[in-house]
Amino acid sequence: MxxxxxxxxxxxxxxxxxxxxxxxxxxxxxxxxxxxxxxxxxxxxxxxxxxxxxxxxxxxxxxxxxxxxxxxxxxxxxxxxxxxxxxxxxxxxxxxxxxxxxxxxxxxxxxxxxxxxxxxxxxxxxxxxxxxxxxxxxxPPASAAPAASVPTRPPLRGRRTVFPTVSSERWSALRAERLGRERPTEVEAPRRTGLLLVGAVGLGIAAGMLVLLTRWLLSTPAGAAFLAAYPGEYPLPAAAPVGLPPWLGWQHFLNVFFLVLIVRSGLQVRHQKRPTAFWSSRRDPRHKISLTLWLHQALDVLWITNGVVFLVLLFATGQWMRIVPTSWDAIPNALSAAAQYVSLDWPTENGWLNYNALQQLAYFTIVFVAAPLAIVTGVRMSGVWPREAPRLNRAYPVEWARAVHYPVMLFFVAFTVVHVGLVLATGARRNLGHMYAAQDGDGWLGVALFAASIAVIAAGWLAARPLVIAPIARLFGNVGTR
Structure with missing residues (x-):
């Protein structure tokens, strides 16, 4: 060849x-x-x-x-x-x-x-x-040999001095996973939007079917007999007071004000990664917490104080009989009121004299169940809880408190949304007059006071930032960036 x-x-x-x-x-x-x-x-x-x-x-x-x-x-x-x-x-x-x-x-x-x-x-x-x-x-010597007779060598490689560890690889994997969740790809984003739209349409259809089914059940002879026997409310004890006192309106405003700021600061604490400022007590300067957590705990103290005052006045004036069930008839009447709300044929309300059974059970749950759970779980996660108590910590693990505290917050938010929606939809002027002006009628004083309270809550929301909170926090401890 x-x-x-x-x-x-x-x-x-x-x-x-x-x-x-x-x-x-x-x-x-x-x-x-x-x-x-x-x-x-x-x-x-x-x-x-x-x-x-x-x-x-x-x-x-x-x-x-x-x-x-x-x-x-x-x-x-x-x-x-x-x-x-x-x-x-x-x-x-x-x-x-x-x-x-x-x-x-x-x-x-x-x-x-x-x-x-x-x-x-x-x-x-x-x-x-x-x-x-x-x-x-x-x-010529060996070093001066022709370049064609010496084969070409690959470039030299530097000595490796940095090697990945188990923790670094694990951190890289977690960071990549988190970035994948926070930044959906171009394919995942439209898919999520489509799922949300399909879910919203499905919920709308299900709600419409539920309304039609409830109206049909209440139109049957059995449903009509149930509504006649349990109209949605039952009579209060003879000693129950009539009307709403003025202190109840102030308590209502303060409770809403503190609750809104508590939810805001609690969500900030939950999602905050790098606090901008820290607070420490003068008795223990080494133990530091974020300024946002200090605000959350300070608001908790004010909210609890307002709640204690509310309970004292509630039982001192006899208003407790309006929100504490005094008969087993509260259960079937609450079911009747719920059915009437779902059928969009809402029951006739007269909050100046009596709440319906569903309202009564909801207020009782908020005051005597959800609020104590929020307090007990919040205290377990705060700095007030003793750290050097092994038996007590084993009996009440912090994991239990965290598992309950957040769902309780969601319950408060859901109750507030539904409560405000029903107040505005079932006679706004009369309901706001009862709650804020302590008057029975269709006057505009309650609406004006409600608007002023919303403005104050909005101002508090905007003011809840380190520039405003730091001077207040310095009155009770030390504030620094580290």
Whole structure:
């Protein structure tokens, strides 16, 4: 088979590299893919021919001339040596120094091709013309060898000094997971929006079906008899007071004001990562909490104080009989009132004299169930709870308090939304007059007081920031950025 010849040194001084460009060499059977040796192979042939011709002519050959190579010598030059047979990928040439071994050594191995580089790219330099040869005695040192005879090495790599640990890999995985949740991809965002729309439509259809079903049940003879027996409210005890006192309106406003700010600061504490300021007590400066947590706990104290005053006045004036069930008839009447609300045929209300059974049970749950749960769980998570009490902490784990505290907050929010919606939808002027102005009628005083209370709550919401809270917190402790 025919292959491209590797050109080496010239046959004569000042001549062109050998062999010429237009010559092809057909490989022998012993090495069908090998041509004339690269680089210095032609010089070996020339020296061998001169030694073989010298005894025939009776003397050495003339200086400066190179006799033609003999066919058998050229054939010997093209045959691989034992070392080359062991390393078929490396071609060996003349020694680097006079009297030395052929270069490269027999133990050399070919370098792997760079990814993306053609197999013949590493041998491109060997096909280019070589410079004018020098005598063997004046061979350059090893460091000055031609670049074409030295294989190209890959760049050196620096020593690795940083290694990933288990904690770093775990943190990276958690951070990637969190970023994946917080930043949905372009495919997930439309999918979530579509799910929300489908869910909203489904809830609307379900609500409409529930209204129709309830109206049908109440229109049946059994439903009509149930409404006649349990209209939605039952009579209060004879000693129950009539009307609502003025203190109840102030208590109602303060309760809403503190509750809104407590929910706001509680959500901030739950989602805050890097507090902007910290508060510490003067008795224990080392124990620090975020300024937002201090605001949350301070509002809790004010809300609890207002609740204690409310309970004292509630039982002192007999108003407790309006929100505490005094008969088992409260249960069926509450079911009747709920059915009437669902059917959109709302029951007739007269909050100045009596609440319906569903309102009574809701107020009782807020005052005597949800509020105590919020207080008990909040105290367990606050700094007031003793830290050096192993038995007490085992009996009341903080995990239980956290599992209850947040759902109780959601219950307060849901109750407020439903309560305000029903107050405005079932006679806003009369209901607001009862709650804020302590008047029975359709006057506008209750509406004005309600609007003023909303403005105060909004101002408190905007003022609940470190710039305003820090001066107040300094009155009770130390405030700093660390």
């Amino acid at each position: 025919s292959s491209v010849v590797r050109r080496g040194l010239p046959r004569v001084a000042g001549g062109a590299p050998w062999p010429p460009l237009d010559d092809d060499v057909v490989g022998v059977d012993a090495a069908p893919s090998r041509g004339v040796r690269a680089g210095h192979a032609a010089a070996d042939v020339a020296s061998t021919a001169s030694r073989a011709e010298g005894p025939q002519d009776g003397g050495p050959s003339r200086a400066g001339t190179t006799p033609p190579a003999l066919p058998e010598v050229a054939a010997m030059a093209t045959e691989p040596t034992i070392a080359e047979a062991a390393n078929p990928g490396v071609r060996r040439g003349l020694p680097r120094v006079a009297g030395g071994e052929p270069w490269p050594p027999a133990s050399a191995r070919p370098l792997a091709a760079t990814p993306g580089e053609s197999p013949g790219a590493a041998t491109t330099a060997a096909h280019e013309p070589a410079p004018t040869p020098r005598s063997t005695a004046a061979a």
